[in-house]
Amino acid sequence: xxxxxLFTKTRxxxxxxxxxxxxxxxxxxxxxxxxxxxxxxYLPLGLRVLKKIEGIIRDEMNRVGGIExxxxxxxxxxxxxKTNRWSDDEVxxxxxxxxxxxxxxxxxxxxxxxFANILKQYVSSYKDLPLYLYDFKDILRNETRSKSGILRxxxxxxxxxxxxxxNEAEHNNFYERMKVAYQDIFKRVGxxxxxxxxxxxxxxxxxxxxxxxxxxxxxxxxIYVSEDKAMAINKEVLEEEVLTSLGLxxxxxxxxxxxxxxxxxxxxxxxxxxxxxxxxxxxxxKNYVFMGSYGIGLGRLMGTIVEALSDDKGMxxxxxxxxxxxxxxxxxxxEEVLREAxxxxxxxxxxGVEVLFDDRSDVSAGEKFSDADLLGMPYRAVVSAxxxxxxxxxxxxxxxxxxxxVSETELMNLLKAKS
Amino acid sequence: xxxxxLFTKTRxxxxxxxxxxxxxxxxxxxxxxxxxxxxxxYLPLGLRVLKKIEGIIRDEMNRVGGIExxxxxxxxxxxxxKTNRWSDDEVxxxxxxxxxxxxxxxxxxxxxxxFANILKQYVSSYKDLPLYLYDFKDILRNETRSKSGILRxxxxxxxxxxxxxxNEAEHNNFYERMKVAYQDIFKRVGxxxxxxxxxxxxxxxxxxxxxxxxxxxxxxxxIYVSEDKAMAINKEVLEEEVLTSLGLxxxxxxxxxxxxxxxxxxxxxxxxxxxxxxxxxxxxxKNYVFMGSYGIGLGRLMGTIVEALSDDKGMxxxxxxxxxxxxxxxxxxxEEVLREAxxxxxxxxxxGVEVLFDDRSDVSAGEKFSDADLLGMPYRAVVSAxxxxxxxxxxxxxxxxxxxxVSETELMNLLKAKS
Numbered sequence: 001x002x003x004x005x006l007f008t009k010t011r012x013x014x015x016x017x018x019x020x021x022x023x024x025x026x027x028x029x030x031x032x033x034x035x036x037x038x039x040x041x042y043l044p045l046g047l048r049v050l051k052k053i054e055g056i057i058r059d060e061m062n063r064v065g066g067i068e069x070x071x072x073x074x075x076x077x078x079x080x081x082k083t084n085r086w087s088d089d090e091v092x093x094x095x096x097x098x099x100x101x102x103x104x105x106x107x108x109x110x111x112x113x114x115f116a117n118i119l120k121q122y123v124s125s126y127k128d129l130p131l132y133l134y135d136f137k138d139i140l141r142n143e144t145r146s147k148s149g150i151l152r153x154x155x156x157x158x159x160x161x162x163x164x165x166x167n168e169a170e171h172n173n174f175y176e177r178m179k180v181a182y183q184d185i186f187k188r189v190g191x192x193x194x195x196x197x198x199x200x201x202x203x204x205x206x207x208x209x210x211x212x213x214x215x216x217x218x219x220x221x222x223i224y225v226s227e228d229k230a231m232a233i234n235k236e237v238l239e240e241e242v243l244t245s246l247g248l249x250x251x252x253x254x255x256x257x258x259x260x261x262x263x264x265x266x267x268x269x270x271x272x273x274x275x276x277x278x279x280x281x282x283x284x285x286k287n288y289v290f291m292g293s294y295g296i297g298l299g300r301l302m303g304t305i306v307e308a309l310s311d312d313k314g315m316x317x318x319x320x321x322x323x324x325x326x327x328x329x330x331x332x333x334x335e336e337v338l339r340e341a342x343x344x345x346x347x348x349x350x351x352g353v354e355v356l357f358d359d360r361s362d363v364s365a366g367e368k369f370s371d372a373d374l375l376g377m378p379y380r381a382v383v384s385a386x387x388x389x390x391x392x393x394x395x396x397x398x399x400x401x402x403x404x405x406v407s408e409t410e411l412m413n414l415l416k417a418k419s
Numbered sequence: 420x421x422x423x424x425l426f427t428k429t430r431x432x433x434x435x436x437x438x439x440x441x442x443x444x445x446x447x448x449x450x451x452x453x454x455x456x457x458x459x460x461y462l463p464l465g466l467r468v469l470k471k472i473e474g475i476i477r478d479e480m481n482r483v484g485g486i487e488x489x490x491x492x493x494x495x496x497x498x499x500x501k502t503n504r505w506s507d508d509e510v511x512x513x514x515x516x517x518x519x520x521x522x523x524x525x526x527x528x529x530x531x532x533x534f535a536n537i538l539k540q541y542v543s544s545y546k547d548l549p550l551y552l553y554d555f556k557d558i559l560r561n562e563t564r565s566k567s568g569i570l571r572x573x574x575x576x577x578x579x580x581x582x583x584x585x586n587e588a589e590h591n592n593f594y595e596r597m598k599v600a601y602q603d604i605f606k607r608v609g610x611x612x613x614x615x616x617x618x619x620x621x622x623x624x625x626x627x628x629x630x631x632x633x634x635x636x637x638x639x640x641x642i643y644v645s646e647d648k649a650m651a652i653n654k655e656v657l658e659e660e661v662l663t664s665l666g667l668x669x670x671x672x673x674x675x676x677x678x679x680x681x682x683x684x685x686x687x688x689x690x691x692x693x694x695x696x697x698x699x700x701x702x703x704x705k706n707y708v709f710m711g712s713y714g715i716g717l718g719r720l721m722g723t724i725v726e727a728l729s730d731d732k733g734m735x736x737x738x739x740x741x742x743x744x745x746x747x748x749x750x751x752x753x754e755e756v757l758r759e760a761x762x763x764x765x766x767x768x769x770x771g772v773e774v775l776f777d778d779r780s781d782v783s784a785g786e787k788f789s790d791a792d793l794l795g796m797p798y799r800a801v802v803s804a805x806x807x808x809x810x811x812x813x814x815x816x817x818x819x820x821x822x823x824x825v826s827e828t829e830l831m832n833l834l835k836a837k838s
Contacts, residue, residue, distance in 0.1 A: 005486075006486075007486065007538070007541050007542070007547065007550050007552070008541055009541055011540075030541075033537045033540065035491045035493065035494075035495055035533075036493070036495050036524070039491045039493045040491065041488060041489065041490040041491050041533070041537060042488060042489040042490075043488055043537070044486050044487065044488055046489075047487060047488055047489050050489065067424075067425075067426065067463050068463065068466055069460065069461060069462055069463055069466055070460065070461040070465075070466050070469065070576075071460040071461075072454045072458045072459065072460050072574055073492070073557055073559065073574055074454065074455070074458045074559065074573060074574050075454075076454055076455050092519075093519075095516045095517075096516060097514045097515060097516045097526065098514075099561065099573075100511075100512075100561045100562075100563050101563050105455070107516065107526070114454075114460070118452045118460060118462070119426070121430075121452065122426050122427055122428055122449075123426070128426065131426050133426070138492055138557060140492065140493065142518065142519045143519075144519050144520050154493060154518075155491055155492055155493050157489075
């Protein structure tokens with residue numbers, strides 16, 4: 001894409017009430033637009049990152065046998081009353097609204113009831129199970145704390161998968177597979193090296209659960225990492241008994257701030273009982289379906305990548321989720337230089353390389369460099385009178401201090417291998 | 420996909436309050452699940468159709484220079500007050516809800532204000548224009564009439580594009596290109612032959628607008644088609660003056676019921692004026708941006724395809740939007756037949772053919788045939804003892820009465836060419 005056609009521009013300032021690093025950088029780079037506290041629109045660059053994260057998650061969910069659906073935002077009061085989660089006393093983050101023809105509806109803040117209720121229509125026998133269903137969806141939560149940019153929103157885009165198993169043993173087997181799938185997701189989006197499988201409390205559903213926590217000072221959680229075991233434990237369950245059961249030694253634990261980027265829960269049979277989701281086993285006996293729940297907030301994950309990897313010049317996108325693989329810059333107004341840069345841009349497009357081409361004519365070299373640092377594409381390729389004198393293009397990784405001159409062929413081979 | 424792994428099953432019955440043909444067939448086929456009147460979840464087969472429609476629309480929007488974003492569902496009261504569209508007296512389909520920290524927010528029922536407000540951040544000069552921005556989004560409307568399945572929902576998935584031009588002439592030029600893009604979309608999703616560019620009233624924004632109307636008895640609108648001019652006129656503007664200006668002759672018009680599958684509007688400068696979206700022209704003079712609006716409801720389009728093309732046996736999906744290109748059926752329990760069908764399925768998967776394989780062992784041949792008719796994939800390929808005796812597979816188009824025996828090579832060549 002030509003940067004001259006990209007309507008967003010980098011900015012020096014951010015809204016006064018924006019204190020988080022992720023929102024500051026994403027707003028300055030034109031990735032997101034703040035609508036109100038905790039509510040953001042995704043501009044073209046931001047949407048490109050979100051879509052790449054979505055693609056990686058979808059791929060991993062399909063790999064474990066997940067089947068995608070698209071459930072509604074408007075939620076039926078009756079269904080949530082059955083599980084005792086309609087009342088604001090039980091769930092204090094509901095947004096609710098009224099139908100013109102009368103009656104109240106909720107806006108989806110979670111999906112367990114929705115999925116289980118749909119399955120009542122289709123599950124009756126043990127032959128119908130297990131099932132792993134998921135969707136990507138805009139979730140709405142009436143949060144009072146929403147000061148951390150896209151880490152905790154009143155509106156956010158998430159993936160939720162629900163597992164429906166015949167019994168606990170079958171569930172446990174799948175739960176272990178999901179641990180691996182989640183670790184693969186965090187590796188693939190580029191934060192595997194700072195993300196730990198973390199033992200945590202189970203919330204409303206079970207005694208314990210597993211979180212995936214990414215180390216960064218912006219984190220709301222405190223965790224204790226056992227580097228040698230490559231796992232961590234959330235402060236909320238830091239007890240002698242738990243440490244022993246996990247085989248962790250207290251003096252090997254190091255305290256860190258971290259962001260929870262994913263959470264997996266064993267739900268058990270309580271919701272299926274309340275909603276009447278049962279099946280007949282081989283002997284014709286009635287059993288309740290055993291549920292598990294596996295969520296990832298895509299905006300939060302994107303914000304975490306910004307928090308964990310950016311430096312003092314701007315964002316640093318891993319290749320797998322960067323809006324573009326390479327930021328091509330042309331410097332100066334020399335006709336030969338412009339012709340050469342345009343030629344390189346065209347051949348990148350032809351070869352399917354994802355390239356942002358800073359072809360702006362009214363911007364100084366210094367501004368182009370600092371914009372490239374702020375926007376954070378993995379590679380920066382500069383075409384200038386100087387680089388052409390050396391018969392090449394100056395190529396620099398975002399994480400490197402200095403670039404080097406490469407030939408057009410070298411550049412294209414490198415980038416084609418990535419695309 | 421193996422049908423034995425698809426959790427949805429075809430059903431004989433639909434909810435008692437469901438009277439529309441589209442919802443009846445889509446629910447019976449397991450494409451959608453009714454959550455409440457006017458609110459549906461998309462099950463795996465339905466989502467596959469929706470995603471294909473989305474892909475075609477995205478492709479056409481990118482072709483005219485559209486740039487995709489993702490705007491929020493929660494809407495800021497202040498912005499809509501500026502254009503006088505916050506009050507329920509002005510807009511009677513708002514869903515509104517309350518923030519826990521105080522204050523009211525709206526749920527997005529349309530997007531003009533949202534997009535124009537974002538652009539204030541980025542547009543200041545004539546060099547920043549024109550811009551064509553769009554998104555795909557769940558839209559919520561507090562409708563009292565919601566009896567027509569996915570044709571008119573309280574919640575629906577749509578594409579909205581907004582054009583931001585320097586002046587009316589530049590706008591008109593783009594508007595004409597969008598007419599063509601819309602016609603291309605309706606052709607590509609398989610209803611071009613029954614869809615007419617229709618002259619209509621402009622609603623709140625301008626005197627006239629253009630609709631795209633698809634002929635079907637389920638339509639809420641009445642239009643008059645001039646077959647020789649390949650265009651139509653909505654009953655609401657059927658006046659002598661309008662006919663003359665369009666060069667239409669009254670006695671050549673034929674009355675039809677039709678569904679509006681798309682609508683394009685000239686908005687003009689009123690919203691930019693109210694919101695303060697202006698630019699400096701070449702002489703430094705301040706001008707307001709000239710807007711246009713172009714919507715398509717994807718669920719409505721999907722429902723219209725069902726209404727317009729289905730027959731008394733079930734749905735008939737055009738190849739471009741079918742959940743799968745081919746429905747492969749294996750009949751009987753003969754081991755050689757099963758082995759052969761599995762082999763064909765595996766080679767289809769290997770070749771990237773989108774295939775639904777009815778490998779169910781507890782279902783009769785008759786049920787498999789009637790399910791194939793109901794689900795409506797473009798091709799049905801049957802492997803049975805009889806077809807193997809004739810050294811082949813029985814291939815039938817959904818729209819044909821009788822199939823014919825083809826060799827495996829012929830079958831694969833035909834389907835590969837489609838994939």
